[in-house]
Amino acid sequence: MTLTFDVVGLAVADMAASLAFYRRLGLDIPAAADTAPHVEAELGGGLRICWDTHDVMRSFDPDFAPAPGSGRISLAFRCADTAEVDRTYAALVAAGHTGHKEPWDAFWGQRYAVVLDPDGNSVDLFAPLPG
The missing domain is CATH 3.10.180.10 (2,3-Dihydroxybiphenyl 1,2-Dioxygenase, domain 1)
Structure with a gap:
């Protein structure tokens, strides 16, 4: 298979x-x-x-109920550079979406931020740090 x-x-x-x-x-x-x-x-x-x-x-699933709480899934979007991480995070928050983790330089070598979509799913924004 x-x-x-x-x-x-x-x-x-x-x-x-x-x-x-x-x-x-x-x-x-x-x-x-x-x-x-x-x-x-x-x-x-x-x-x-x-x-x-x-x-x-x-x-198709009459017993379906959304899972309580957040963190059911996480999606990640690669940005062109670290500045785009910051701009995208700021634009989403300015549009009324929930910022979960403001942009930071992560120890694993990426600029990283987390916003929540309207259903509470984590959406990560990242770009490699220069050098």
């Missing part, structure tokens, strides 16, 4: 809010998708990200 990792799926409470957040990270998602119950976007390298409303989840 040969398996290929293909999709990261997110269950979302508010499709439009979630898609607006990921558009700010540069994903190409048409505005008309805001009212769709299921949305997919290509990430490159054969990988896709999908969003499903809680109602869609319940359509």
Whole structure:
């Protein structure tokens, strides 16, 4: 058997809010998708990200309930450089999203920051430190 990792799926409470957040990270998602119950976007390298409303989840899993708390998953976006980490974090927080960890120079050699998407999932922003 040969398996290929293909999709990261997110269950979302508010499709439009979630898609607006990921558009700010540069994903190409048409505005008309805001009212769709299921949305997919290509990430490159054969990988896709999908969003499903809680109602869609319940359509095939009647017992579906969002997991309590945060930290259910973490996504990471590589930035072009350390300044982009800072700019992207600031822009997301200014747009009303929750900053979880302000940008810092991590001991493992990256500029790093963490914001939360509208459903409380961690979204990491990072870039290698110079030198």
